Structure formats: C-alpha cells, structure tokens
Amino acid sequence: MKINWGKGIVIAIIFFVSFIMYFVVTMMTDHRYDHDLVTEGxxxxxxxxxxxxxxxxxxxxxxxxxxxxxxxxxxxxxxxxxxxxxxxxxxxxxxxxxxxxxxxxxxxxxxxxxxxxxxxxxxxxxxxxxxxxxxxxxxxxxxxxxxxx
Known part of the structure; x- marks a missing residue:
C-alpha cells in the first residue's frame, strides 16, 4: 500500500488529535491536577x-x-x-x-x-x-x- 500526501495528512491529523485527547483525559481524571476554587463560597x-x-x-x-x-x-x-x-x-x-x-x-x-x-x-x-x-x-x-x- 502506497501512502500519498493526502493519506499522510489524514494520518498526521489523527495522531495529533489523539495526542491532544490523551492530555485532556489525563488532566480531567488525574487527582494531581485538581483545580478547585481557592476558597469555598x-x-x-x-x-x-x-x-x-x-x-x-x-x-x-x-x-x-x-x-x-x-x-x-x-x-x-x-x-x-x-x-x-x-x-x-x-x-x-x-x-x-x-x-x-x-x-x-x-x-x-x-x-x-x-x-x-x-x-x-x-x-x-x-x-x-x-x-x-x-x-x-x-x-x-x-x-x-x-x-x-
């Protein structure tokens, strides 16, 4: 299977979106990155x-x-x-x-x-x-x- 420039761009976009989604999911689920309000009320x-x-x-x-x-x-x-x-x-x-x-x-x-x-x-x-x-x-x-x- 030959990869032309169009398929290369699609593969690069898929990898980039996957990379960003990995960080979004990590930041939302890991308790080390909790960002609560500084004070209650x-x-x-x-x-x-x-x-x-x-x-x-x-x-x-x-x-x-x-x-x-x-x-x-x-x-x-x-x-x-x-x-x-x-x-x-x-x-x-x-x-x-x-x-x-x-x-x-x-x-x-x-x-x-x-x-x-x-x-x-x-x-x-x-x-x-x-x-x-x-x-x-x-x-x-x-x-x-x-x-x-």
Missing part, C-alpha cells in the same frame, strides 16, 4: 468586596502599625498603640495555600496588648493571615503572608 465573598476595601482603608489610616512577631510560642500579633485593646473584637483567619485542611479561624475579644496564635496549630511553611476586627463601630482588615519555621 468564592462568589459570595466577592459580593462583599467593597466592605473589605473600606476596612483596609481604615487600617491604613491608623497611626501605628500592626506587627507580627514569630516566637517559639507561636505568632504574636501586636495592634497599633492608639487602639484601646480591651475594646477590640474580631477574628483571625490563617489560610494555608498548600493544604486546605490546615486552615483555621478563631474569634477574639478583650485582648491584652497582643494576641497569641499558639504554635500547636501551626506547621512550617507559608501562611496567609487575615485579621479582621471592629473598634468603635469601624471595621478594620489586615492581611499578611508569613513563613513559619
């Missing part, structure tokens, strides 16, 4: 985005800075000095980009000069920390990335 969170922008602006308008210190006991969060620490209420959310099961959130109120995130809940690696709190009716939002040893 992504679209609902997107609707409240203007409130987050306002809370970040409130945080930027504070005179002092929020400081994160990594110690042997965990992460110490120090609030700006102009705030009365006993009137702060809010929550801390720690997000682990590499493992969704390690994410956790805890509320706080009436703190001392600092807030301690205990070492027992943290493992080494990158963490995204979100600190959301209210003070005198205003909402404040602070976000940062840390590399925990």
């Amino acid at each position: 992504y679209y609902e969170k997107e609707l409240s985005y203007q409130q987050k922008i306002d809370a970040r602006k409130n945080m930027e308008n504070l005179k002092g800075d929020t400081v994160l210190d990594i110690t042997a006991d965990g992460i110490i969060i120090k609030f700006p000095e102009e705030l009365n620490h006993k009137n702060i209420k809010g929550k801390v959310f720690l997000y682990r980009p590499s493992d969704k099961q390690m994410d956790f959130e805890f509320p706080f109120s009436k703190i001392q000069d600092y807030l301690l995130v205990p070492d027992k809940r943290l493992s080494g690696g990158r963490w995204n920390i979100t600190l959301e709190f209210t003070y005198q009716g205003k909402t404040f939002l602070y976000t940062d990335q840390i590399l925990y040893p």
